[in-house]
Amino acid sequence: MEQQGMPLSKVGINGLIARIANNTALKHRASVLGFNDDASAVLDGSKYRLLTNVLFLEGIHFDLIYHPLKHLGYKAVVAAISDIIAMNGCAEQVSVSVGLGQRMTLESVDALMDGMLVACKRYSVDLVDFRPVPSFTGLSIAVAMQGTVNRKNKVSRNGGKPSDLLCVSGDLGSALMGLHLLEREKRVLKSNDLTEPDFGINNDYVLERQLKPEAKTDVVETLKAMNLLPSAMINVKNGLASALWDLCRASRTGCRVHENKIPLHQGTLKAAHEMNFNPLIAALNGGDDYELLFTLPLSEHERITDEFPENIRAIGYLTAPELSCRMMNCNGEEIEIREIGGEKS
Amino acid sequence: MEQQGMPLSKVGINGLIARIANNTALKHRASVLGFNDDASAVLDGSKYRLLTNVLFLEGIHFDLIYHPLKHLGYKAVVAAISDIIAMNGCAEQVSVSVGLGQRMTLESVDALMDGMLVACKRYSVDLVDFRPVPSFTGLSIAVAMQGTVNRKNKVSRNGGKPSDLLCVSGDLGSALMGLHLLEREKRVLKSNDLTEPDFGINNDYVLERQLKPEAKTDVVETLKAMNLLPSAMINVKNGLASALWDLCRASRTGCRVHENKIPLHQGTLKAAHEMNFNPLIAALNGGDDYELLFTLPLSEHERITDEFPENIRAIGYLTAPELSCRMMNCNGEEIEIREIGGEKS
Numbered sequence: 001m002e003q004q005g006m007p008l009s010k011v012g013i014n015g016l017i018a019r020i021a022n023n024t025a026l027k028h029r030a031s032v033l034g035f036n037d038d039a040s041a042v043l044d045g046s047k048y049r050l051l052t053n054v055l056f057l058e059g060i061h062f063d064l065i066y067h068p069l070k071h072l073g074y075k076a077v078v079a080a081i082s083d084i085i086a087m088n089g090c091a092e093q094v095s096v097s098v099g100l101g102q103r104m105t106l107e108s109v110d111a112l113m114d115g116m117l118v119a120c121k122r123y124s125v126d127l128v129d130f131r132p133v134p135s136f137t138g139l140s141i142a143v144a145m146q147g148t149v150n151r152k153n154k155v156s157r158n159g160g161k162p163s164d165l166l167c168v169s170g171d172l173g174s175a176l177m178g179l180h181l182l183e184r185e186k187r188v189l190k191s192n193d194l195t196e197p198d199f200g201i202n203n204d205y206v207l208e209r210q211l212k213p214e215a216k217t218d219v220v221e222t223l224k225a226m227n228l229l230p231s232a233m234i235n236v237k238n239g240l241a242s243a244l245w246d247l248c249r250a251s252r253t254g255c256r257v258h259e260n261k262i263p264l265h266q267g268t269l270k271a272a273h274e275m276n277f278n279p280l281i282a283a284l285n286g287g288d289d290y291e292l293l294f295t296l297p298l299s300e301h302e303r304i305t306d307e308f309p310e311n312i313r314a315i316g317y318l319t320a321p322e323l324s325c326r327m328m329n330c331n332g333e334e335i336e337i338r339e340i341g342g343e344k345s
Numbered sequence: 346m347e348q349q350g351m352p353l354s355k356v357g358i359n360g361l362i363a364r365i366a367n368n369t370a371l372k373h374r375a376s377v378l379g380f381n382d383d384a385s386a387v388l389d390g391s392k393y394r395l396l397t398n399v400l401f402l403e404g405i406h407f408d409l410i411y412h413p414l415k416h417l418g419y420k421a422v423v424a425a426i427s428d429i430i431a432m433n434g435c436a437e438q439v440s441v442s443v444g445l446g447q448r449m450t451l452e453s454v455d456a457l458m459d460g461m462l463v464a465c466k467r468y469s470v471d472l473v474d475f476r477p478v479p480s481f482t483g484l485s486i487a488v489a490m491q492g493t494v495n496r497k498n499k500v501s502r503n504g505g506k507p508s509d510l511l512c513v514s515g516d517l518g519s520a521l522m523g524l525h526l527l528e529r530e531k532r533v534l535k536s537n538d539l540t541e542p543d544f545g546i547n548n549d550y551v552l553e554r555q556l557k558p559e560a561k562t563d564v565v566e567t568l569k570a571m572n573l574l575p576s577a578m579i580n581v582k583n584g585l586a587s588a589l590w591d592l593c594r595a596s597r598t599g600c601r602v603h604e605n606k607i608p609l610h611q612g613t614l615k616a617a618h619e620m621n622f623n624p625l626i627a628a629l630n631g632g633d634d635y636e637l638l639f640t641l642p643l644s645e646h647e648r649i650t651d652e653f654p655e656n657i658r659a660i661g662y663l664t665a666p667e668l669s670c671r672m673m674n675c676n677g678e679e680i681e682i683r684e685i686g687g688e689k690s
Binding site: 006007008010011013017019024026027030033039040041044049052054057058092093095097098105107108109110114120126127129130131133134135137138142 | 349350356361364366368369370371372375377378379385386387389390394396400402403404405437438442444449451452453458462470471472473474476477480483485487489491
């Protein structure tokens with residue numbers, strides 16, 4: 001059915017979500033909306049039950065040319081766990097539906113599900129349901145992940161206040177550089193008759209970040225051990241820029257980030273150099289990093305910079321909303337952070 | 346990536362599910378597997394929290410030529426609610442991910458989501474999350490539905506005992522006859538230059554059953570009012586044959602069904618006659634009826650046949666497992682019920 005009307009690109013992903021969110025009216029007092037968060041929630045006595053719903057589609061979220069099925073299964077589960085972790089929760093149960101195209105065999109389903117089960121084991125999650133359906137349109141993976149968080153420990157995107165410190169875990173942009181390497185070798189293999197891709201020396205890090213990312217349970221545990229409860233937190237899945245904008249929009253703040261504080265891995269810098277790509281752009285607009293961006297009261301600054309492990313970095317602070325999302329670049333100029341992306345979720 | 350190996354058709358959908366189920370090991374004591382049920386569950390004090398995960402894919406579960414988007418949104422939510430109801434539960438929250446192809450416009454997303462919100466309102470379910478992602482492969486709809494059921498009221502597929510009565514709600518095969526009508530008119534419109542389909546007179550019932558099915562909350566309420574707790578129950582989504590087999594396999598029983606007791610609507614008989622299709626085959630192997638098949642102790646038989654409303658019918662009883670799933674046909678012959686289907690879920 002050919003549809004007439006406004007292209008979705010004119011509304012944008014945030015506009016589309018806001019439009020639907022505005023039309024909902026809750027009937028159950030325990031329901032907590034997830035439209036502006038990494039998961040929805042249901043209040044249940046002293047805790048919240050969290051739910052996220054991740055859809056991975058062939059051609060958009062993965063390419064079976066270079067995403068091995070076992071890694072892909074692992075990644076789909078990790079992506080959903082990351083949403084639960086970003087609510088400061090603990091992932092517990094996962095229900096998986098898969099649309100299986102003609103090319104899938106018993107062995108390929110085994111590989112996909114092996115990857116999921118390895119991730120489940122690694123993160124102590126129970127695979128409680130598996131629903132295969134046929135597909136005419138390639139592989140589709142729908143992951144419904146449940147978790148819990150104590151009522152007083154739940155962290156949303158909307159709790160940030162001006163002057164709160166902005167912190168980020170791990171490093172950014174690496175998964176995108178891994179993707180670019182994979183895409184490059186796919187093109188080379190297509191145009192030549194080579195049968196082995198050449199990923200260059202020491203590019204394992206960025207490839208692994210793209211193909212087999214991990215959920216940042218260690219970061220959440222570090223914060224817990226330091227008795228620090230973030231005022232706001234978000235799963236960085238579509239690049240730092242979109243995470244900053246989403247967190248600031250939900251918290252009704254702006255932010256100021258220092259370019260030279262944005263964590264970039266040596267492997268990312270090397271791969272970016274090799275491919276003539278700006279690593280800062282990868283950090284801002286790349287996807288699939290699954291790092292955590294969170295905010296803490298300014299009073300904790302000293303303690304944080306002294307006591308934080310290497311995998312957590314303060315990159316800036318929240319500001320008044322009218323100051324927008326801005327970055328102090330390495331030349332001392334303040335520039336607006338553009339929100340692109342939002343094409344993936 | 347071309348996969349070598351065993352075609353999935355050799356294993357079948359049940360074989361595939363069993364294979365994955367056998368590889369799972371639960372880590373959380375509260376988790377209850379959903380592999381052999383209509384939903385998974387988490388035990389939570391005096392109740393279970395239920396979760397189902399329905400994936401609707403373009404070309405498999407719907408055809409946008411004749412499934413209007415508003416109806417489709419309604420149907421996707423109803424399909425998921427039906428799973429929760431079949432556990433004797435109450436659906437409460439729904440989280441929706443959609444893969445949106447190039448053809449989708451703002452108006453078409455509005456129509457789809459309007460349908461979902463109408464279903465949410467009708468069945469008192471909260472839409473708590475909406476996650477659009479782009480799609481290269483048409484429209485995909487992933488519905489994660491949560492609900493609850495009191496611990497003592499949860500009904501699974503596995504509680505049936507030999508001699509239990511087998512009952513079914515509503516009527517069967519109507520949604521398939523609706524689908525066949527829609528397919529016929531699609532072919533006619535393609536081969537001619539007609540612009541208006543001709544569905545014949547009085548075929549509204551079967552069309553509505555295909556395009557805008559309802560969840561059988563009334564049946565569950567009737568049973569509750571009669572103080573009847575089914576020993577086993579299942580959502581009839583892929584035809585009576587597959588529902589009988591799934592229920593009997595889970596309960597480790599066989600069954601014996603009387604052909605002349607299988608409820609067929611006048612509209613189904615009429616449409617089947619018009620299209621030269623056997624309505625019994627539609628009832629056994631059709632999909633999308635979303636009726637409830639359930640079992641009750643034999644002692645309730647008299648009460649049931651006396652007091653049951655018209656929309657519940659006893660169609661047979663459970664037997665010892667070695668007797669398999671059999672049907673007494675209208676000629677007095679007993680035949681084995683073949684389990685086909687299982688291609689859809």
